[in-house]
Amino acid sequence: MPDRTGISARGAGPTATVSTKAPPLLPPVETLEILPIGPDAARAQNERQPFATGPIALARPFVFRGDAQARSRARDCLAAGAWYEAGNDAIGQSSVVQVILNRARHPAFPADICSTVFQGSERRTGCQFSFTCDGSMARRRPSPAQWIKAQALAENALSGFVDPRVGVATHYHTDWVVAKWSPKMEKLTQVGTHLFFRWPGSFGRPQAFARHTFAVEASEPLMAALSPAHASGSAPQVAGLAAVPTPASREATDYAAQGKNFPKDVGSGTRALASHSVVRRDPAGGKFVMRVSGSAGASSYALSALALCRGLATCEVLATRDASAGTASTALAFRYRRIAGGDETAQWDCKVSPRPNTSQCL
Numbered sequence: 001m002p003d004r005t006g007i008s009a010r011g012a013g014p015t016a017t018v019s020t021k022a023p024p025l026l027p028p029v030e031t032l033e034i035l036p037i038g039p040d041a042a043r044a045q046n047e048r049q050p051f052a053t054g055p056i057a058l059a060r061p062f063v064f065r066g067d068a069q070a071r072s073r074a075r076d077c078l079a080a081g082a083w084y085e086a087g088n089d090a091i092g093q094s095s096v097v098q099v100i101l102n103r104a105r106h107p108a109f110p111a112d113i114c115s116t117v118f119q120g121s122e123r124r125t126g127c128q129f130s131f132t133c134d135g136s137m138a139r140r141r142p143s144p145a146q147w148i149k150a151q152a153l154a155e156n157a158l159s160g161f162v163d164p165r166v167g168v169a170t171h172y173h174t175d176w177v178v179a180k181w182s183p184k185m186e187k188l189t190q191v192g193t194h195l196f197f198r199w200p201g202s203f204g205r206p207q208a209f210a211r212h213t214f215a216v217e218a219s220e221p222l223m224a225a226l227s228p229a230h231a232s233g234s235a236p237q238v239a240g241l242a243a244v245p246t247p248a249s250r251e252a253t254d255y256a257a258q259g260k261n262f263p264k265d266v267g268s269g270t271r272a273l274a275s276h277s278v279v280r281r282d283p284a285g286g287k288f289v290m291r292v293s294g295s296a297g298a299s300s301y302a303l304s305a306l307a308l309c310r311g312l313a314t315c316e317v318l319a320t321r322d323a324s325a326g327t328a329s330t331a332l333a334f335r336y337r338r339i340a341g342g343d344e345t346a347q348w349d350c351k352v353s354p355r356p357n358t359s360q361c362l
Contacts, residue, residue: 026108027199030181031120031128032173039176046175046195052186056167057206061160062101066215071158072229073217077114078154080226083142084131091165093153095172095191098163102170105209109170112214114223121222137222144360145336145344147226148302155303165189168206169196276304276319286315292333298353302346305336313340321352335362 037045064071081100086092103109104116120127127133142150157163166172169188173179175195185197186204198204223230280289288308292301301319309315319334333352338344350361 027203029108029119029128032130033180034173035178035180037178042176042178045178046182046187049182049187051190052188052198056164056189058164059098059102059105059162059168059206059209061162062105062157063160064158065212066217069229070215070217073219073223073227074113075151075154075158076223076227076229077117077217077220078157079147079150080131080137080223081117081129082153083146083150084136085129088142088146088149089192090149090153092192092194093150094157094163095166095194095196097154097157098166099169099172099196101157102168102209104213105211106170106203107208107211108203111211112217114217114220118220118222132222137226141226143344144346145338148346149306152303152306165191166196167198168204168209169198170204171197275300278308281308283312286312286338288315288317290317290319292319292321298334298348301334301348302336305334305346309336309338312338314338332362 035042035045064074066074078097078100082093082096085096100113100116104111104113110116110119117129118127118132119129121132131137141147167188171179171181171185172194173182174193175190176193182195182197184200186200188196188198190196202208219230221230225231276290276292278288278290280287282288286309288305290304290308305315305317305319308317315336315338317334317336318332321331321333331349333349334347336344336346347360347362350358
């Protein structure tokens with residue numbers, strides 16, 4: 001006969017026990033409701049809330065398990081979250097991306113990246129990230145160069161880069177507002193003007209972030225105008241970043257095994273550059289020429305340009321490819337320009353590499 005704590009099976013030997021203890025309830029995912037106080041009062045109240053003690057525990061390197069289409073959609077949802085939440089600030093973007101990945105691996109949130117970003121977007125209020133329900137995506141869009149940078153940062157995160165500044169934070173807001181949920185959370189750190197929080201207790205500890213995300217990413221209608229991967233059933237190589245599954249690199253795996261953070265100089269730009277050959281380098285003059293490989297996706301040209309121009313205020317990269325038979329020996333495939341204190345432009349030969357926006361054509 002079974003007792004109150006287990007089940008006995010005839011001839012099965014010792015009684016097998018099954019726990020009847022209910023699993024702990026997941027913490028509620030609250031929307032960002034702001035207290036009706038001014039910026040000065042908000043900053044004072046935020047300062048009164050102490051930071052959590054002890055070192056900030058790093059999140060584990062992320063490993064994306066979906067196919068090329070799912071990866072392209074996840075990357076672009078991450079990039080949209082980064083740009084709309086943090087503008088063109090690379091540090092802020094990196095922190096936002098880490099929070100999104102933390103949420104996707106936490107059991108209280110949706111188990112895929114795009115659903116995590118657009119959670120609650122079907123409501124006029126109640127979305128988790130305000131840009132998904134306040135009309136921001138219809139009013140403004142990143143420039144081609146800004147979008148490329150945000151995509152590159154997202155691609156890096158999907159390949160194992162970990163932002164060490166925010167640890168396993170799942171919530172944030174600026175220091176000039178106070179969210180209703182702030183006092184119930186542990187204030188983890190501050191990056192720029194943003195405060196980052198985690199849930200108290202076991203749900204805010206690294207062991208809570210052990211869930212694998214789904215390998216499938218659904219098409220998000222709000223992303224269609226920004227991302228070809230969401231506008232159609234396929235993710236073409238010529239649109240956005242190269243739609244090639246990129247598992248976490250050996251470098252990321254090695255660093256994770258050693259308990260170290262993924263180094264910043266190992267990323268999608270460096271990997272993309274390895275596919276092409278640089279035929280002229282003039283860092284002092286900010287001039288580079290490369291011959292592109294026909295086997296690499298057209299968007300890898302832009303990532304390679306960003307890698308070449310890293311740290312330069314003014315820079316120009318010209319990319320050539322072998323021309324078709326009967327024409328000149330080379331043809332211009334891509335051009336990237338950055339002017340100190342000015343704009344950045346990235347343009348492709350759209351006869352070979354079609355772009356969704358004609359302003360991106362040479």
